[in-house]
Amino acid sequence: xxxxxxxxxxxxxxxxxxxxxxxxxxxxxxxxxxxxxxxxxxxxxxxxxxxxxxxxxxxxxxxxxxxxxxxxxxxxxxxxxxxxxxxxxxxxxxxxxxxxxxxxxxxxxxxxxxxxxxxxxxxxxxxxxxxxxxxxxxxxxxxxxxxxxxxxxxxxxxxxxxxxxxxxxxxxxxxxxxxxxxxxxxxxxxxxxxxxxxxxxxxxxxxxxxxxxxxxxxxxxxxxxxxxxxxxxxxxxxxxxxxxxxxxxxxxxxxxxxxxxxxxxxxxxxxxxxxxxxxxxxxxxxxxxxxxxxxxxxxxxxxxxxxxxxxxxxxxxxxx
Numbered sequence: 001x002x003x004x005x006x007x008x009x010x011x012x013x014x015x016x017x018x019x020x021x022x023x024x025x026x027x028x029x030x031x032x033x034x035x036x037x038x039x040x041x042x043x044x045x046x047x048x049x050x051x052x053x054x055x056x057x058x059x060x061x062x063x064x065x066x067x068x069x070x071x072x073x074x075x076x077x078x079x080x081x082x083x084x085x086x087x088x089x090x091x092x093x094x095x096x097x098x099x100x101x102x103x104x105x106x107x108x109x110x111x112x113x114x115x116x117x118x119x120x121x122x123x124x125x126x127x128x129x130x131x132x133x134x135x136x137x138x139x140x141x142x143x144x145x146x147x148x149x150x151x152x153x154x155x156x157x158x159x160x161x162x163x164x165x166x167x168x169x170x171x172x173x174x175x176x177x178x179x180x181x182x183x184x185x186x187x188x189x190x191x192x193x194x195x196x197x198x199x200x201x202x203x204x205x206x207x208x209x210x211x212x213x214x215x216x217x218x219x220x221x222x223x224x225x226x227x228x229x230x231x232x233x234x235x236x237x238x239x240x241x242x243x244x245x246x247x248x249x250x251x252x253x254x255x256x257x258x259x260x261x262x263x264x265x266x267x268x269x270x271x272x273x274x275x276x277x278x279x280x281x282x283x284x285x286x287x288x289x290x291x292x293x294x295x296x297x298x299x300x301x302x303x304x305x306x307x308x309x310x311x312x313x314x315x316x317x318x319x320x
Contacts, residue, residue: 010226010228010229010232010233010236011031011032011215011226011227011228011229011232012029012213013232014032014185014228014231014232014235015028015029015030015031015032015185015187015228016028016029017235017240018148018151018169018171018185018187019187019189021151021152021157022151022160022163022164022166022169022187022189023163023164024164024187024189025189027189027190027191027192028187028188028189028190028191029187029188029191029194029213029218030185030186030187030188030191030194030218030219031186031194031215031216031217031218031219031224032183032184032185032186032215032224032226032227032228033184033186033219033221033224033227034182034183034184034227035172035182035183035184036070036072036143036145036170036172036184037072037075037076038184038186038219038220038221039145039170039172039184039185039186039219040070040072040073040076040112040141040143040170041072041075041076041079041080041220042186042194042197042198042218042219042220043141043168043169043170043186043188043194044063044076044080044110044112044139044141045080045197045198045220046139046168046188046193046194046196046197046198047109047110047139047141047167047168048060048080048082048109048110048197049193049196049197050139050167050193050196050197051109051110051137051138051139053196054137055109055137058106058109059105059106059107059108059109060082060107060109061082061083061107061109062082062083062084062085062105062107062108062109063076063077063082063083063084063085063108063109063110063111063112064085064087064100064103064104064108064110064111064112064138065084065085065086065087065095065111065112065113065114066086066087066089066093066094066095066112066113066114066117066122066124067086067087067088067089067095068089068093068095068114068117068118068119068120068122069086069112069114069117069143070114070117070118070143070145073112073143083107085103085105085108087099087100087103089117089122092120092122092271092274093117093119093120093121093122093271093274094114094122094123094124094125095113095114095124095125095129096124096125096128097125097128097129097131097132098128100129100132101132104132104136108136108138109138109139110138110139110140110141111129111132111133111138111139111140111141112141112142112143113125113126113129113140113141113142113143113166114142114143114147115142115143115144115145115147115148115160115163115169115171116144116145116146116147116148116150116274116275116277117147117277118145118146119277119299120271120274120277120279120299121146121147121273121274121275121276121277121301122274123147123159123160123274123275125162126140126142126160126161126162126163126166127161127162127165128162129162130162130163130165130166131162133165133167134165139167139168140165140166140167140168141166141167141168141169141170142160142163142166142168142169142170143170144160144169144170144171145170145171145172145175145184146172146175146176146275146301146303147176147275148169148170148171148172149171149173149175149176149177149247150176150247150251150275151163151171152177152240152243152244152247153244153247153248153251154244155248155251156247156248156251156275159274159275165189166189167188167189167190167193168186168187168188168189168194169186169187169189170184170185170186170187171184171185171187172184172185173185173228173231175303176247176250176276176303177231177243178234178243178246179230179231179234180230182227183227183228183230183231184227185228185231186218186219188218191213191218194217194218194219195213195217195218198216198217198218198219198220199214199217200216200217200222205222245305246305247305249305250276250302250303250304250305250307251273251275251276253276253302253305253307253308253309254273254275254276254277254278254300254302255273256309257278257300257302257309257312257313258272258273258278260309260312260313260316261278261280261313261316264313264316264317264320265320266282266283266284266319266320267280267281267282267283267316267319267320268280268281268282268283270297273302276301276302276303277299277300277301278299278300278301278302279297279298279299280297280298280300280316281296281297281298282298282319282320283320284320285319298319300312
């Protein structure tokens with residue numbers, strides 16, 4: 001009886017495309033999972049298992065991340081029964097290595113860098129954090145659930161410098177790669193570390209095909225469906241250059257909207273888009289009115305290349 005794993009070589013091609021964008025070697029690989037929370041959990045479990053193998057005499061009790069990290073990091077920590085040490089982000093929403101250093105302790109086994117923070121779109125100091133992780137023997141995980149798609153656009157790739165030295169990465173194609181919901185790419189720079197943490201062994205799970213990676217070995221799942229096949233099909237139909245152009249277009253739209261907000265009397269632009277998230281607020285709304293809207297700061301996140309800046313700005317003018 002073979003493993004019910006939903007193996008499909010096209011998924012591996014799609015994962016290889018993302019790994020190449022990150023600058024990762026042939027040893028890289030992973031699997032598609034349901035969403036970013038499961039991707040982060042699986043990556044950080046692999047991080048702790050790796051730390052236990054290579055530094056068995058030191059603690060495995062804490063994850064270091066930005067104050068702008070996704071809420072799933074807190075959820076993952078509760079499941080793993082570890083602490084979260086949150087480093088206060090700077091005024092642009094980024095966590096820098098310099099700010100992270102004072103928070104290091106022997107309990108830390110992994111650093112989580114934002115590859116596009118969910119609230120403000122910031123990309124952390126990945127290169128500096130990679131240096132920090134290497135110097136202290138820590139695992140570096142990049143949560144690129146929203147922003148990792150920007151790797152496909154050459155003009156935005158420099159914002160992710162250092163990602164080639166990260167140990168794991170997640171990207172949610174359902175956020176900015178135009179794929180259906182329920183879709184997260186989880187990758188390890190060395191896929192063997194993922195398999196060492198997640199591979200299940202039993203006589204009833206023995207596989208006939210022992211020459212290919214088994215996707216059930218790389219995350220906290222066994223039975224699965226081929227989630228990545230829809231993204232592969234879209235890439236095959238449209239081509240990777242079309243994806244790069246679409247992502248670059250959304251970036252330009254976000255820039256145009258930000259400039260329009262900055263030029264609109266009655267609107268305050270609070271944060272220029274590092275990727276495609278824009279933070280602003282209307283000047284003539286008091287705190288009670290803002291609370292009635294539900295947020296103290298308005299946020300736009302542009303992920304559709306068909307979005308028109310002039311139409312968005314026409315709507316925003318109604319707030320002035």
